[in-house]
Amino acid sequence: MGVESIVCSFVVLLALLAHEASAQQGNESYLAGHNEARSLVGVPAMVWDASLVAYAQRYANAQRAANSCRLLQPSNGPYGENKFWGSPGKRWSGEDAVSSWVALRKFYNARSNTCVPSSQPCGVYTQIVWRNTSSLGCASSVCPDNSTFIMCSYNPPGNIRGQAPF
Incomplete structure (x- = not known):
């Protein structure tokens, strides 16, 4: 094997490792944001599930292919499920999405188990902190x-009618 082949193999290996590290870092930001919100209400941490990633990726790809990347x-x-749409012109991250969902906790009234006002979509928050959701x-x-x-x-899944998340 020549020097050029070794250098080429090394560059490919570095690219693969960088891609894997980037994906892992992205996964950790999703999971950390969810588990931080869960810890504030005393529910167990969730774990990362590759089969759920595959499911979400198929749906995201289908939305893109249908040119309908909206939340409808x-x-x-x-x-x-929770969905997030970020406008063009910014590199949106998992942390951005999770932060936007968790911010809706201010509309959740735990005493009445309702969103106040009812027009606010606090169900994305309650899904994050749903006690029985584990992955x-x-x-x-x-x-x-x-x-x-x-x-x-x-x-x-969470958000079961008539049940409180925690």
Whole structure:
């Protein structure tokens, strides 16, 4: 093997390691944000689930392919879900998405188990802190208009009518 082949192999290896490290760092920001919110209300931490990542990535890719990276359609799948849309012109992260969902906790009234006012979508927050949800997987897609679509999937799903999250 020549020097050029060795250098080329080394460059490919470094690129693969950098990609893996970047993906791992992204996963950790999703999981850390969720688990920080959960710790504040005394529910157990979640774990990262590759099958939920794959599910969320398929949905995000389908949204991109359909040129419909908006938050309109539920996946109608077996998991809980939170979705985030970030406008073009910024590199949106998992941390941005999770922070936006957790910020909606201010609209959740634990005494009445309702969103106050009812027009506020605090269900994205209650899904994050749902006591029985134990695993999480998130994925993102850059849309044709350069916006960003992020989806997190939760198993088992939360937001069961008539039950409180914690």
